[in-house]
Amino acid sequence: MSWTLAVDTSTGVRIGLARDGVPVDRWGSEDPRRQVEDLAPAIGELLQRHQLAVADLARIVVGMGPGPFTGLRVGIVTAWTLARVNGITAAAVCSLDVLAAQAVAAGITEDFVVAIDARRKELYWASYAAGVRQAQPQVSAAAELPPLTVVGPGARLHPVPGPVSDVAPDLDAALMAATELPEVPAEPMYLRPPDAVVPTGRKSALTALRRR
Numbered sequence: 001m002s003w004t005l006a007v008d009t010s011t012g013v014r015i016g017l018a019r020d021g022v023p024v025d026r027w028g029s030e031d032p033r034r035q036v037e038d039l040a041p042a043i044g045e046l047l048q049r050h051q052l053a054v055a056d057l058a059r060i061v062v063g064m065g066p067g068p069f070t071g072l073r074v075g076i077v078t079a080w081t082l083a084r085v086n087g088i089t090a091a092a093v094c095s096l097d098v099l100a101a102q103a104v105a106a107g108i109t110e111d112f113v114v115a116i117d118a119r120r121k122e123l124y125w126a127s128y129a130a131g132v133r134q135a136q137p138q139v140s141a142a143a144e145l146p147p148l149t150v151v152g153p154g155a156r157l158h159p160v161p162g163p164v165s166d167v168a169p170d171l172d173a174a175l176m177a178a179t180e181l182p183e184v185p186a187e188p189m190y191l192r193p194p195d196a197v198v199p200t201g202r203k204s205a206l207t208a209l210r211r212r
Contacts, residue, residue, distance in 0.1 A: 001019060001020060002019065002020050002021075002058040002059070003017065003018070003019055003050075003052060003056055003057050003058055003059075004017070004018045004019075004057065004058060004059040004060070004061060004177040004178070005017055005043070005046075005047075005054075005057050005059075005060045005061070005079075005082075005177060006018070006060075006061040006062070006063075006173040006174070006176040006177035007039070007043070007060065007061070007062050007063065007075045007078065007079040007173070008062070008063030008075060008095050008098070008171055008173055008176060009035050009039065009063070009067065009071045009072055009074050009075030009076075010063050010065045010066065010067030010071070010072055010075075010095040010116065010124075010171070011030070011032070011067065011071075011095075011116055011117065011153065011171065012028060012029050012030040012031060012032055012035070012071075013027075013028060013029045013034075013035050013038050013039050013042060013075070014026070014027075014028045014063075014171050014172075014173040014176070015027050015028070015039070015042055015043055015046055015173050016172065016173025016174030016175070016176055016177045016178075017046060017047075017050065017052075017174060017177055018174060018175075018177035018178035021178050021180075022178055023172070023174035023175050023177065023178045024050065024174060025046060025049060025050065025174060026046075026172060026173050026174035027042050027045070027046050027173075028171075028173065029042075032068070032071050035070075035071050035074045035075070036074055039074055039075065039078055040078060043078075043082075054082050054086050054088070055086045055088075057086070057088050058088070058089065059088065059089045059090070059091060060079050060082060060083045060088055060089070060090045060091070061079075061090075061091045061092075061093055061176055061177055061181075062075060062076055062079035062080065062090065062091070062092055062093070063075065063093060063094070063095035063098065063171075063176070064076065064092045064093065064094060064095065064184055064185075064186070064187065064188055064189050065094070065095055065124070065137075065188055065189035065190065065191070066094075066095065066096070066116075066118070066124040066137045066139065066189040066190070066191045067095065067124070067188075067189070067190075068118075068119070068190075069188075069190050069193075072188050072189075072190065073188065076188055080186075090186075091183050092183055092184050092185065092186040092187075093176070093181045093182070093183060093184060094126070094133065094137065094181075094182075094184050094189065095116075095171060095189075096114045096116070096124070096125070096126045096133070096137055096152075097133060097181050097182060098171055098172070098175065098176045098179070098181065099114045099116070099151065099152045099153075099169045099170075099171060100112075100114050100126075100128045100131055100133065100151075101131065101175070101179050101181060102169035102172065102175060103128075103131075103151045103152075103165070103167055103169050104131040106167040106169065107167070108149070108151065108165060108167055110148075110149055111127065111128065111129045111148050111149070112127070112128055112148050112149040112150065112151055112165065113125050113126070113127050113128070113145055113146060113148045113149070113150045113151070113152075113160075113162065114126055114128065114150075114151055114152040115142075115145065115150050115151075115152045115153075115154035115155055115157075115160070116152050116153050116154040117153060117154045117157055118139050118154075118191075121141065121142075121158060122139055122140060122141055122142070123139070123140065123141075123142050123145065123154045123157070123158070124137055124138070124139050124154070124191065125137065125138055125139075125140070125145055125152075125154070126138065127146055127148060133182075136189075137189055137191065138191070139191040139192055141158075142154075142157070142158035142159060142160045143158075143159065143160070143161065145160050145161055145162065146161070146162065147161040147162040148162045149162055149163050149164075149165050150162055150163070150164050150165065151164075151165045151167050151168070151169060152168075152169060153168075153170060153171075155168070
């Protein structure tokens with residue numbers, strides 16, 4: 001019996017379990033402000049429901065985004081640490097690919113775009129043909145998307161050039177754990193600098209103090 005845990009914090013928190021390639025259980029929260037507080041306890045509770053310890057897992061799948069700097073880092077660091085400490089195989093995947101796989105499973109056959117919220121009135125997105133991502137994910141204003149069918153949680157947030165599909169996949173971490181997705185480099189897809197930066201004046205002051 002082979003258990004897989006999936007972790008994704010590109011939007012809120014998503015965790016899921018699969019056994020022998022079959023989705024078993026999942027937990028999710030939409031609140032990005034509680035990612036740090038929620039993630040570790042949620043993983044513990046999910047495993048406990050199935051009488052599992054982290055060491056019982058055969059594999060951990062972690063979403064590399066795209067997503068905001070702080071939230072994405074929470075999930076990646078947590079998943080990678082659990083895998084390394086317990087000697088578990090870890091796999092990195094693109095979070096948009098999870099949604100694309102769900103769209104294809106729901107019957108979408110034409111070329112399409114997967115879009116999720118990037119805040120600042122922008123979207124993280126990637127285009128797909130036959131369910132295969134055609135390029136690296138991007139971040140832009142909704143008006144700059146290609147004129148293809150749009151699916152995903154960001155599809156209806158802002159006007160887009162193409163039609164919006166009635167298929168509305170939401171990131172299901174149990175399916176993420178169960179699905180054989182293409183692996184990507186283990187590098188977070190931030191796509192833009194973090195929102196919080198150290199002011200220039202303060203940085204200079206700190207540098208000066210260190211030199212004393």
